[in-house]
Amino acid sequence: MKTEAELIERILDGEWRNYAILVDKYEAKVFNYVNYLMNNREDAEEMVQDTFVKAYRSLSQFRGEASFSTWLIRIAHRNCLTHFRKKVPKKVSLDNLSNRSTGTQDAPTKDLHLDDRQQVLNRALANLKPDERSVVTLFYYQELSLQEICDVTDLTLSNIKILLHRSRKKLLEILNEMGVKQSTL
Structure with missing residues (x-):
């Protein structure tokens, strides 16, 4: 090889x-x-x-x-x-989210299955700005280190830390608006 x-x-x-x-x-x-x-x-x-x-x-x-x-x-x-x-950029409406198990928007989210969780996360990620979505994706899905994210984005380490912090906070707010509690995911 x-x-x-x-x-x-x-x-x-x-x-x-x-x-x-x-x-x-x-x-x-x-x-x-x-x-x-x-x-x-x-x-x-x-x-x-x-x-x-x-x-x-x-x-x-x-x-x-x-x-x-x-x-x-x-x-x-x-x-x-x-x-x-x-x-x-297109915004994804949070109003269209529904729980598949009951078909209602007000249903408790604790019954979300793994596919539903991924769908909810994808919808929430779609509502982030491209730079926010990029940093979250690089860190959590690509599992790059903060330094590797700096190499990819040409941002400083402190900027990456700030952007990642703000993106997490914004993602949590979006998920809360969708009716998803932190313990559900």
């Missing part, structure tokens, strides 16, 4: 088929990140393709200061931010 550094070196030497190994290894991770940000599978799939094309074209600029996966997520992050700047 070749190391990532060896693969990258071979790709840069013209053995472009080795790039498929890197794509196979990281495609799911990049897709999961982008999908949480985009909240639209088709847009996410297009963004992932664009990310890997840009990464391939920029491979000679990869310096190895961060891991290859962090570098890819950084490219995906920038692609998403560019996409969001071009489009007006």
